Amino acid sequence: MTQPTHDTQPWWQYGHVWLIIAGPALVVVAGFVTLVIAIRVPDPVVADDYYRRGLDINKTLAAEKDLQLAPAMQARNHVVTPKPETPTKTP
Numbered sequence: 714m715t716q717p718t719h720d721t722q723p724w725w726q727y728g729h730v731w732l733i734i735a736g737p738a739l740v741v742v743a744g745f746v747t748l749v750i751a752i753r754v755p756d757p758v759v760a761d762d763y764y765r766r767g768l769d770i771n772k773t774l775a776a777e778k779d780l781q782l783a784p785a786m787q788a789r790n791h792v793v794t795p796k797p798e799t800p801t802k803t804p
C-alpha cells in the first residue's frame with residue numbers, strides 16, 4: 714500500500730487563497746478611494762430657501778402650460794358657445 718502524500722506548502726503559496734482574499738481587499742481599497750473623492754469634491758450646499766424656489770418654479774411651469782393651451786381653449790370655447798343670431802332684414 715502506498716502512503717498518501719500531504720502537501721506541506723505554506724498557505725500563501727496557493728492561488729485560490731489569494732483569490733478569496735482579493736474580494737474583501739478590493740472592497741476596502743474602493744472604500745478608501747470613495748472617501749478620498751468625497752473629501753476632495755464636497756457636495757454643494759442646498760440653498761436655505763429651496764422650498765420657495767421650488768414653488769416659484771412650479772408657478773412658472775404652470776403659467777407656461779396655460780399659455781401653451783390658450784389657443785386650444787379659445788377654439789373649444791368658440792365651438793361650444795352658440796353663435797348669436799343676426800336679425801334678417803326684410804324688404
